[in-house]
Amino acid sequence: MTGEQIIFLITAGYTLGSGLMVVTTRNLVHAALWLVATLFGVAVTYALLNANFIAVVQIVVYIGAIAILFIFAVMLTRKDLRDNTPQMNKNWWVGALLAVLTFAGFAFLLQGWSGFSKTAAAIPSEFDAVGALGEALVSPNAYVLPFEVASVLLLAALVGAVYLAFNKK
Amino acid sequence: MNEWLYVALFLIVGLIIPIGAITAGFIFGPKKPNPIKESTYECGIEPVGEAWVQFKAQYYIFALVFLVFDVEAVLLFPWAVKLGQLGLYVVIEGIIFVSILIVGLVYTWRKGMLEWV
Amino acid sequence: MNFWNDPLKVAADWLEGIFAGWGMDAVLAHVLVAFLGVFLLIIILMVLDIFLVWVERKVVARFQDRLGPNRVGPFGLIQPFADIIKLMIKEDTTPGGADKVVYNLAPILSMASVLILWAVVPLAPVMLGVDLNVGVLFLIAAGAIGTLSIIMAGWSSNNKFATIGGFRQVAVMVSFEIPMLAMLMIPVIFSGSMNMNTIIESQNVWYFLISPLGALIFLIAAIAELGRAPFDLAEGESELVAGFNIEYSGMKFGMFFAGELLHAFTFGGFWAILFFGGYRFFGLEQVSPFLAVLILVIKAMVGYWVIMWVRYTVMRIRIDQMLAFNWKFLTPLAFVLVLVTALADALLASAPTWLYVSGMFLANVLTGWAALEIARSATHKEREQLEGAKQPAEVSH
Known part of the structure; x- marks a missing residue:
């Protein structure tokens, strides 16, 4: 171990x-x-x-x-x-x-998986994880749309919170 | 080696030092408790009621608004990292992203939720 | 390798050699040496913290036209030690009905949240601390633990003043975290990295010169995060007596007190790192790592002095003023400044340095001026409305 x-x-x-x-x-x-x-x-x-x-x-x-x-x-x-x-x-x-059924389901699905005994490959020291994340978030052929939609989601959350609080008063 | 190991060392030492200082205070200080000394301070008057006073709902609303902007700012960090290398269209994406939330702030403002009443 | 050029590495190698000589496992020896190094750094910080008590008392005395501690030792230098001994031999009272575990945990977490910040501080070119690639956000993460410790202290004391003070403090801290997060983005935009050391190394021109408004907003947010005047409404002596730490005595109070001082010094240091080039000063940092550390400490002290200057000059504001200032002025301004900076950075990317710096400076000044103008006209309108509404009311009276 x-x-x-x-x-x-x-x-x-x-x-x-x-x-x-x-x-x-x-x-x-x-x-x-x-x-x-x-x-x-x-x-x-x-x-x-x-x-x-x-x-x-x-x-x-x-x-x-x-x-x-x-x-x-x-x-x-x-x-x-x-x-x-x-x-x-x-x-x-x-x-x-x-809960028991979910656990059993996961156990059943994962029993044949070989990943348990493997160790993860080391990340090369030059690899810029945050930069890669940033690039994926903003480049048009990756996740730019989800990135912008996240903003709309946050807006919806804000409006919902304000609405709830407003009604309570 | 994982650099978080060193952060963990800082956390461990950072916990040991104050625990040690407080223990030292516990050892050297006198211990003569009595009910008057243990009563909570309320400007010399005997405490009335319990400390669990009901709070203004306003605190909760500000925390909600804070949460939304916290998530927004955190999502912008990877954008900020890549900004210098990718040029103008990335900036425009960021402007759209922030503008949508500024609309939310203006809405909250106009609804009077940012007032401390 | 020379001791004067890379003291940490030489000392670490020497110690690891000794431990290996005792037949210790190489990894274990490495971890042990790292532990000792961290321990040494934090002990030095605690000693510095003791002197910060003296610095703070001396400076506030000068601001208020007094002398400050001057009896115990030369210039009153021994005074903080007397304070510590006093705190240590004081009775450690716990209020009845307090939640004992949470009550005792709060001062420990408060101190730890400050000490852990030093994990990401690059002290010198060869003493980088932990080279985290998310160093900037680590600052906020440690602050989150500090916020939590205050809410724990306030709630567990079973005291109304403490609970209200804790809540107010948390409201201040979370509100001003937004402008602070936004302002942390500015060095990130310029350097293209969230790593503290990369931020320092890319500051051939101090970011203060490129983004003076950003540095100013960061300072305001830092002062609010520290809970110092003008944002010390959580303490509010005249209304809340002492705020969240009212029921703490002895060394537990000492932890909150020392933690706050060290926090202020640390934020002075981060201000220096993010906007004033950290340990860099016209190539002097290359001469010796000891000189680099000295430069960083001097810059951090200057930052700390500015924080004290504000504290002893400005009066306390009310919670509604504080929240209005943050949410209606500082937060929109901070986000607009981030966008302006990003836009100007993209437009001036290929410009020569002098044009880039002056363009950025101009963009900052213009943004700040526009924000102040808008705020001024808005408050004018508001005041006119209020006074206009007041007039008929007085007549009918």
Whole structure:
């Protein structure tokens, strides 16, 4: 087992463990903080894959923005919403069944895959990953249209948020 | 070797140092707690109610607007990296991208969502 | 290899040789040496941090026409050590009803988020730190951890002042992150890389001269990110007493305090790196790496001094003014400036250096002037509207 694999196993265990804490802890702010821990674990996984840009963006957007948004949302709730709600509803067994089936499906699909024992080829040191990403995003025969559509999507999100907030008032 | 290993070293040392400093303070400082000392500070008056005060929804709206612009700015970074080498049409793509979101900002503004009321 | 030309490499090789002599694995020895190097750097930073307390107190004293600490040691230089001893032997109180784990974690994360920033700081041509190709965004990522630590401190203290202060601080930090992200794009556009070292190396002309407005907006956003005056409404002594750190005492308070000072110095350093050429100064950095580090520290100190200058000159603004300033003025201006810079960069790409620099400078000045004119006429109109509405109300009264 290489050092990288050991680090990956620790990271994966940490991410799953804190993910479990998100759904089991009763205190909503604690749940949000455990979510931060989970997202950090995902960022570490990206870093292990040498996806530097995605790893940093994961922290900037998810921990810096979405987790803060969650905590703000939690702070807006009333006290009675925090303590006494049941953690399970009566459909819990459907969810459990779906989770087991999904896991089984993935296990079935991946059992014949040979990639588990392979090690990834090292990225040449001159390779400019961020530059390649930038080029792919802006060149007309690659992803320029999705790039611009992303802007429209963000606009739609903004308008939707404003509309919801406006109606509440 | 993966350069994130060094970042991890910085994180580990950066955690060790404050933990060490706080532990030192814990060791050298006196520990004589009493209920009055433990009560939270409210200008010398006994605390009223609990600290979980309900917040203005405004905080949430600003966080939402922030989220949209955060994602936008992050998406623009790869664009900015390649700008110098690819010429004018890339700049125009960027202008279109930003303009669409400026429209969103103007909409938010006109709807009065940027006011702190 | 000469020690004076590449001290880190020589020291690392020497240590790795010793460890290998003890029969240690080569990779392990390398990691251990790197760990020791990082440890040394951070210890130096903490010692520097102690002196920053003295610098800050001395400078604020001069601004306010006082003398500042001058009793303990020559020029009061021993004063910060007295402060530290005081913080260390103070009782470490925890408010009842506080969330103990989160409460204790917050100051640690606050300090760590500042210290980790130094991972991407290139100190000298041969001391690059971690050569991340996303160094610029790393700055914001570390800031995200800092934001989180403040919200944790504010919430876990079980104090209304702390919670409100924490929330205000986070609102300031997230709002001003947008102009800061946009302004980080300007060095990226000029250098074509997000790597801190490449940004420094491509600054044959300081980016401050090419984009003065960008440097200014970055400084404003950095001051807001630090939560210093005029953006220190989270502390608001007269209304919130101390803000998010109100319930902290002893060394835990010390961590927030020292973290803020070091953060300010670090942002002075990043201002120098991104807009003032970092360790470069007319070829002096090639003479010796020690000289390069000295240049960077002097530039960072100048940046830190400017931040202090603003802090002790400008008064605190209200939260609605702060948010209006950011969202209605600074954010649109920052994005427009990025687009103007990109456009001018593309148009002037083949121009000679003097034309490029002066064209860029002119574009910046024009953008800033136009923004100020628009803001001025808009506020004029707003004021006329308000005063016009007031007049009949007074008559009917």
